[in-house]
Amino acid sequence: MPLFEYAPAPESRSIVDIAPSYGLFIDGEFGEAKDTFKTVNPATEEVLSEVALAGPEDVDRAVAAARRAFESWSALPGSERAKYLFRIARILQERSRELAVLESLDNGKPIRESRDVDLPLVAAHFFYYAGWADKLKYAGLGPDPRPLGVAGQVIPWNFPLLMLAWKIAPALATGNTVVLKPAETTPLSALFFADVCRQADLPPGVVNIVTGAGDTGRYLVEHPDVNKVAFTGSTEVGRQIARSVAGTGKKLTLELGGKAANIVFDDAPIDQAVEGIVNGIFFNQGHVCCAGSRLLVQESIATELLDSLKRRMATLRVGDPLDKNTDVGAINSKAQLDRITELSEIGAGEGAERWSPPCELPDRGFWFAPTIFTGVTQAHRIAREEIFGPVLSVLTFRTPAEAIEKANNTPYGLSAGIWSEKGSRILAVADKLRAGVVWANTFNKFDPTSPFGGYKESGYGREGGRHGLEAYLA
Structure with missing residues (x-):
C-alpha cells in the first residue's frame, strides 16, 4: 500500500521580527560592543542578524550591573520575586509561537519540537520555580537559605531557550542576579528573552545577556565578582572551567556530554x-x-x-x-x-x-x-x-x-x-x-519538577526540581 504524501505545511516566519543587528543587554538596556559577529540560519545559510561580541570590559559592565541589582533583588520577599517569574512565564506563553519560529530559524530544529516541546517546558520552568520563591526554607536546604550573589551562566546551542530557562528561573527564584552568555551560533532567543524581561518590568540588572564566542564565556566564568558558575556544554570545556574555578570559592555546576x-x-x-x-x-x-x-x-x-x-x-x-x-x-x-x-x-x-x-x-x-x-x-x-x-x-x-x-x-x-x-x-x-x-519504557522525557544531571565526565550538580535550588543557595 503506498504511503500518503504529506503536502508542505510551513509555519510563517513573518510572525517574528528579527532586527538587522543586536547589542548587549546590560542593566536593562541594549548597548553596542566594539566587535560583532553574524548568526545564520543553518537550514539555508542565510545571515539572520549581526550580533554584538562582548569583550572583557563589556563583561565587567554586565557583572557590575548584576552586583548592583543583587542588593535590592535579594532583599525582596520571595512572594514578590515570584510575581516577576509568573509574569515572565505568562509572557513566554503568549509569545510562544513567535519564539518557536525564532528558535527553529536560528537553531535548525523542527518547528514541531520547538513549538510542542521546548516552549511549553520553558514556561513550565518559570512557573515551577516561581512557586518555590517564597518556600525556600521548606526545601530541605537549611533553615535560612541565602542567595549566593551574581551567577555567571553559559549555555549551549542545542536547546537555547530551554537551557536559558533551566539556568535563569532557579537563580532568580532564590534571589540571585544573572549574567548569561548564549552560544555563539544561537544567540537570538536569549536576546528576545531580554525583551521579555523588559516587558515583565524586571528590575534593571537582574538579568544581563552578553553574546559572544568562547572567549566571552571565559571572561565571565573567570570574573572575580561572579559567585556562581553554571555551564552546559562539552566535557572538554567543562574541564577547563573546573580548573579555572578551583580554589576561588565559586560554586560550580557542570552538565556535560553523554553517550547514553x-x-x-x-x-x-x-x-x-x-x-x-x-x-x-x-x-x-x-x-x-x-x-x-x-x-x-x-x-x-x-x-x-x-x-x-x-x-x-x-x-x-x-x-x-x-x-x-x-x-x-x-x-x-x-x-x-x-x-x-x-x-x-x-x-x-x-x-x-x-x-x-x-x-x-x-x-x-x-x-x-x-x-x-x-x-x-x-x-x-x-x-x-x-x-x-x-x-x-x-x-x-x-x-x-x-x-x-x-x-x-x-x-x-x-x-x-x-x-x-x-x-x-x-x-x-x-x-x-x-x-x-x-x-x-520511554526516553527524553523532561519535567521541571525532576532533577537532571550526571556522573563522571557528564558533570556534577543537578538542574530542575527541588535539587536545582541547592546550586544557587548558601
Missing part, C-alpha cells in the same frame, strides 16, 4: 521500543547531551527490532525546519556537521556497517541523513565518543549482566533507557546503571 545506552530486552514491546529509539537519537537531530546514541539490544530479538527500526526510519521526513511535517531538521553549524561526518566515516572505516534510509537532502544548509551502524563493538570510536548528531551505534547483549557492563563501559554517565515489560527487571537494572537519569 538505550537497553532493549527480549520482552520489550517492539513497536513502542522503536518509537523510543527514534525519539532517543533523532529528536533535535541528535543534538542532545542525553541522546540514546548506543542501542543495546538483546541478541534474540536483534534482527526483528532492526528490521522494524529501519522501516520506521524510512518514514522520517528530513527538511525545512519550519515545515510542520518535518521530523529531522538541519545540523546547527558547518563545524558540527564536519564532526558528525568525520566520526561516521571513521565508524565505516573501522568495519561497522552503515545504513541510512533513502532521503533527499536540501542543496543548501547543513544536513545529515539519519544513520545507524550495526556490527559495532565497544572498541569502535562511534561507540565511545559523543557524536552529537543523528547517528546510532547498535550493539547486542545476551544477559542483563552483560547489558549493564556494556552500558557502564563509558566515561560518561548522564542518562540511560530500559525497555522491558517486567518492572522488577527495570528496577534491578536501573539500580546498577551509573547514570543520572534512567528512563523506563
